[in-house]
Every structure is written in structure tokens, then in C-alpha cells.
Amino acid sequence: MTADHFILAGRKIVKGKASGQAIVTREAISFNGGVDNMTGIVTEPGHELEGQNISGKVLVFSTGKGSTGGSYKIYDMVSRGTAPVAFIQTTPEAITTIGAIIGNIPVVSGFEQDPTLAILNDDFIELDADAGTVSITRTQ
Amino acid sequence: MFLTDEETGMLNGDQGDAVKKAMEILVALGESFGAKRLVPINNVHMAGSSVLVAEEAGTRFVEDIRTQGGTFVTNVTTNPTAVDPTQWKKIGIPESDSVLQTRLTDAYAGMGANTCNTCIPYLVGNTPRFGEHMVWGESSAVVYANSVCGARTNREGGPSGLASALTGRTPEYGFHLTENRYGKFLIKVETPLNDMTDYGTLGCFAGKIAGQDTPVFTGLPASPTLEQVKALSAALASSGAVSMFHAVGVTPEAPTLEAAFGRKEPEQVFVFDLAEKQKVEAFLNKEATDHVDWIQIGCPNASVQEIREVAQALEGKKIHRDITLWVTTAGAMYAMAERMGYIKTIEDAGGVIVRETCPFLARSRVIAPNKGFKTLTTNSAKMAFYAPGQFGLPTHYGNLDRVMQAALDGVWR
Numbered sequence: 001m002t003a004d005h006f007i008l009a010g011r012k013i014v015k016g017k018a019s020g021q022a023i024v025t026r027e028a029i030s031f032n033g034g035v036d037n038m039t040g041i042v043t044e045p046g047h048e049l050e051g052q053n054i055s056g057k058v059l060v061f062s063t064g065k066g067s068t069g070g071s072y073k074i075y076d077m078v079s080r081g082t083a084p085v086a087f088i089q090t091t092p093e094a095i096t097t098i099g100a101i102i103g104n105i106p107v108v109s110g111f112e113q114d115p116t117l118a119i120l121n122d123d124f125i126e127l128d129a130d131a132g133t134v135s136i137t138r139t140q
Numbered sequence: 141m142f143l144t145d146e147e148t149g150m151l152n153g154d155q156g157d158a159v160k161k162a163m164e165i166l167v168a169l170g171e172s173f174g175a176k177r178l179v180p181i182n183n184v185h186m187a188g189s190s191v192l193v194a195e196e197a198g199t200r201f202v203e204d205i206r207t208q209g210g211t212f213v214t215n216v217t218t219n220p221t222a223v224d225p226t227q228w229k230k231i232g233i234p235e236s237d238s239v240l241q242t243r244l245t246d247a248y249a250g251m252g253a254n255t256c257n258t259c260i261p262y263l264v265g266n267t268p269r270f271g272e273h274m275v276w277g278e279s280s281a282v283v284y285a286n287s288v289c290g291a292r293t294n295r296e297g298g299p300s301g302l303a304s305a306l307t308g309r310t311p312e313y314g315f316h317l318t319e320n321r322y323g324k325f326l327i328k329v330e331t332p333l334n335d336m337t338d339y340g341t342l343g344c345f346a347g348k349i350a351g352q353d354t355p356v357f358t359g360l361p362a363s364p365t366l367e368q369v370k371a372l373s374a375a376l377a378s379s380g381a382v383s384m385f386h387a388v389g390v391t392p393e394a395p396t397l398e399a400a401f402g403r404k405e406p407e408q409v410f411v412f413d414l415a416e417k418q419k420v421e422a423f424l425n426k427e428a429t430d431h432v433d434w435i436q437i438g439c440p441n442a443s444v445q446e447i448r449e450v451a452q453a454l455e456g457k458k459i460h461r462d463i464t465l466w467v468t469t470a471g472a473m474y475a476m477a478e479r480m481g482y483i484k485t486i487e488d489a490g491g492v493i494v495r496e497t498c499p500f501l502a503r504s505r506v507i508a509p510n511k512g513f514k515t516l517t518t519n520s521a522k523m524a525f526y527a528p529g530q531f532g533l534p535t536h537y538g539n540l541d542r543v544m545q546a547a548l549d550g551v552w553r
Contacts, residue, residue, distance in 0.1 A: 012172075014172060028351065028380075028381060030378075030529075032193055033500070033526045033529055033530045034529050034530075037195070043532070044529040045528045047529075063351065063352060063381060064381060065351075065352075065379075065380055066279065066377075066378055066379075066381070066526075067193075067279055067378070067526075068187035068277040068279050068282070068296060068298070069187055069188060069190065069192075069193035069219075069297075069501070070297065071187070071188065071297025071299050071300070072188040072193045072195075072197075072198040072201075072298045073193055075197055075198055075299070076194070076195040076196075076197045078197075079197035080195075080197070091352065092172060092173065093295075093352060093381055094169070094173075094294050094295045094297065094300070094314070095297045097172050097173075098165070098169060098296075098297035098298075098300045099297060099299075101168045101169060101299070102201070107172075
């Protein structure tokens with residue numbers, strides 16, 4: 001079994017370090033209205049991740065969207081253990097940033113490439129938001 | 141980010157722990173968006189007012205801020221909660237939410253908020269000025285305030301609203317800056333918009349395209365009603381992450397196409413014609429059967445005019461016995477509607493007027509099975525967009541006449 005290893009360089013949106021398996025979507029995510037905070041399951045009908053669980057994952061998505069209630073929902077998910085461990089976003093957005101700040105979820109964005117294309121589902125991610133780096137290990 | 145001496149002192153704890161925590165949030169937020177400095181604000185509309193959103197964790201967060209001496213230094217209005225205190229049990233809201241919501245509402249009130257608990261602050265006394273820097277949550281109200289009033293706010297979550305209310309500051313990024321307020325893409329409206337539902341349909345169409353970008357509409361009638369732009373704002377904000385729109389000749393920062401785009405070319409041009417309108421209507425109208433049980437009017441909260449139209453449809457009639465009709469509104473609207481006799485007409489017909497909450501911000505995942513609801517029927521694009529994902533009910537979507545007919549008939553036609 002071989003492993004590919006590469007690093008994406010972006011900028012810190014919210015500080016911290018985290019690691020875990022990637023779950024990737026090209027779409028935006030609404031944390032109030034599109035995700036069940038009790039379980040971590042994406043509920044938005046027709047969403048690329050509908051029915052999938054983002055708990056404990058490194059969530060790679062285009063940006064946040066929808067209800068401004070999403071920030072406290074993220075905080076609630078952290079408190080009940082259903083939150084992703086980190087956000088990697090193509091574009092930063094206020095509701096997900098604010099939720100990540102009070103929930104202590106590290107967030108990196110501002111990459112040269114689109115992270116939702118560069119990263120694949122189940123890639124192992126080690127993220128250092130303060131350094132702005134996302135280290136990806138992909139086993140073939 | 142540059143901080144004044146006073147702001148540095150606030151961050152260091154000179155004004156206590158609550159203000160210190162608030163400044164930490166604002167500095168982190170500002171730095172994440174590259175803000176150069178903070179700007180003073182005196183107007184906060186607080187998202188995160190509902191325990192559906194805050195839950196126990198968020199409620200404790202707000203209570204802790206209050207215990208640490210938190211006091212609001214700005215005007216603050218609040219968004220809907222999870223509970224109508226006058227009738228929560230009757231309408232299927234769980235008691236645990238009533239208990240938790242009382243704590244959260246008390247915490248906001250105790251720090252100085254006007255707990256109006258509505259998503260239409262601009263209709264109940266919080267009227268933004270043109271150019272006013274503000275901190276508003278409630279995605280539908282953000283779009284309304286920026287677009288229709290020409291005020292300046294970003295999409296603010298509950299915690300950032302709280303931080304701004306405690307400090308009177310917000311980071312100067314996003315929609316506080318003129319250069320970020322221009323349109324990015326053009327939507328030519330080439331089909332009639334007959335009522336607020338059609339405006340909501342347009343908003344859903346535009347929001348799905350927009351992402352965070354600002355749409356510019358041409359072809360809108362010269363004088364849409366308040367209710368129509370309210371519906372457009374709400375739908376835009378739900379299906380995308382839009383903070384504002386321009387409607388040429390209608391909204392204050394778009395006297396001309398050139399002004400709306402900042403003299404740049406639109407990045408893309410789309411047409412909203414009858415075919416596109418029907419596609420969106422089909423998207424929002426997923427329920428295949430004609431089964432109707434829960435009907436909701438008032439997303440965003442109903443104005444007095446909307447309540448009047450519901451009353452007119454029900455005058456001298458009875459809602460079908462299998463139907464539960466919620467008209468969701470603000471206390472201030474209710475008070476006027478009651479004086480005009482509309483509340484009595486709706487209640488005599490069997491309808492329920494709900495204040496301070498709505499299906500989106502109450503725990504509808506519990507209410508719906510409690511009451512045996514299997515579908516949601518509404519004239520609101522925002523509500524139709526969210527209902528299936530937020531609380532698992534497929535939707536019937538149509539204009540008020542069609543929805544009220546369903547209320548009387550008991551089936552969807």
C-alpha cells in the first residue's frame with residue numbers, strides 16, 4: 001500500500017490544529033436548516049452530502065450559507081460531540097467563521113487551488129491553521 | 141487589526157470579562173476577514189434567540205456572559221424563539237423548550253434587549269437608516285436592511301451580535317465597505333411577478349445561483365410592496381449566502397444599472413422567465429400527493445396587511461377540520477391586527493395566530509410527529525426551501541389564494 005503525501009498552503013481563518021478524515025463537498029453548507037445538530041447528519045434535500053455524517057471529520061466545503069442561526073448550531077454540535085474537527089473552505093463566510101471561533105474549530109481557506117477538488121473523501125488531513133497548512137495523506 | 145486605546149483596554153479586561161470575551165470574538169472575526177479596524181455601531185438584531193438554535197450550550201454561553209456582568213451598550217432587538225409563551229403546549233411545543241427558552245429570553249432581556257422575538261425588526265420599530273452601520277442577524281432581515289434600506293450589515297451570527305451589543309463595535313469588513321456593495325451578476329426578470337410568492341420564487345432562483353455574490357435585478361415593477369421585497373429578501377438569503385441585492389430603479393443604491401455594478405460589467409447574465417419560474421415552483425412543491433395538514437403563513441413574520449388578507453379569505457368561513465393553520469407574526473403586528481378585528485376573524489374560522497416563534501425556529505421535528513403532520517403547505521419560498529431539510533416535511537408551495545383554498549378544502553389543488 002503506497003501513500004501520497006502533499007501540502008496545501010492557505011491562510012488562517014480560525015486558529016488551532018486538528019486532524020482527521022476528510023469529507024468533501026463542492027457545495028455550500030447551511031448549519032441551521034441543512035444539518036441535524038443532534039447527529040451530525042446532513043439533511044438538506046438534494047445536497048451532495050445528504051444523509052452523510054460530518055461528525056469528527058475534517059469538513060471540506062465551498063463555503064457556509066443560509067440561516068444566521070448556524071453559528072450557535074456549530075457551537076452546540078461541538079458541545080455534544082457531533083461537530084467536524086476542522087473546516088477547510090474555498091471561501092470564508094461569516095456564519096461558519098463565527099461558529100468556529102466560539103466552538104474552537106480551526107479553519108483554513110484562501111488556497112491557490114480549490115480544496116474541494118484537491119482533497120478527496122477519506123484523505124487523512126493534518127491541519128495547522130496558525131501556519132495555514134493542510135497536510136494530506138492519501139493511501140492508494 | 142488596528143485597535144484604539146479604549147478597544148485595547150476592552151480586550152485586556154479593563155471593562156470586565158464579558159467585554160473581554162466579546163472583543164476576542166470581534167478581533168478573531170475581523171482578522172479572519174482582513175478588517176483594518178473596528179467601527180462603532182448602535183443597532184443590533186440578535187440571531188441565536190431560539191433555543192432550537194442555541195440549545196443548552198448556547199443558552200449557557202449567553203447566561204455566562206450575563207453573569208460576568210454583560211450589559212448591552214447598543215439598541216438590541218431579538219429574533220424569533222422556539223416558543224409562543226401564550227400557547228406553546230396547545231400547538232405542540234415541548235415543555236423542555238419552554239423552560240430553556242425562558243432562560244435564554246431572560247438572559248437577553250436582562251442585558252437590555254428589546255425581546256420582540258421577531259424576524260421583521262424593521263416593521264416593529266428598528267428602522268435602519270441609509271448608510272447606518274449595524275450588526276444584524278436573521279438572514280432575511282440582513283438582505284432587507286442592506287438592499288431596501290441601504291443600511292450596512294454583514295450576515296451576523298448570534299455570538300457576533302452578542303459581542304457587538306456588549307461593545308458597540310463591529311469589524312469593518314464585507315458590507316460595511318462601499319467597494320463590496322456592488323452587484324456581481326445580472327438577472328433580467330422577464331415574467332410578471334404577481335404576488336409576494338412570485339418574489340420568493342425569484343429569490344430562490346437567484347439565491348441558488350448567487351453563492352455569496354450580490355445579484356442585480358432588472359425588470360422588477362417600479363413599486364413592489366414591502367411584503368414583496370420582504371419575500372424576495374428571505375428567499376435569496378436562504379438558498380444562498382447573499383447579503384444584499386440591487387433592483388434597478390427600486391432600491392436606493394441602484395438608480396441605474398451602472399451604479400448597481402459600480403460601472404463594471406456583470407460577471408454573468410441570467411434570465412428569469414416563465415420556464416425558470418415554473419422550474420423553481422416545481423422544486424419547492426415536492427409533495428406528490430394532495431395531502432394537506434399543517435399550513436403556515438408568515439415567513440418572514442406576517443405584516444398587518446398579510447394578516448388582513450388571511451382574514452379576508454376566512455371571513456364567515458371555517459377552516460377544514462383536518463387542517464392546522466398557523467399565521468406567524470410579531471407581537472406589534474398582532475396588536476394592530478387585533479384592533480382591526482382580523483385576529484377574531486381568523487380564530488373564529490379555526491386558525492391559530494402564533495407569536496414569537498415559527499416552524500423554522502421551533503422544534504418542528506418534535507411538533508410535527510406530536511401533531512401527526514405529514515406535509516407543510518405555505519406561500520413562503522423560504523419556508524418551502526427549508527422545511528424538508530430542517531424538519532423533514534415535504535412541501536406544497538403556492539400563492540396565498542391557493543394556500544387559503546387548501547385551508548378551506550382540506551386538500552391541495
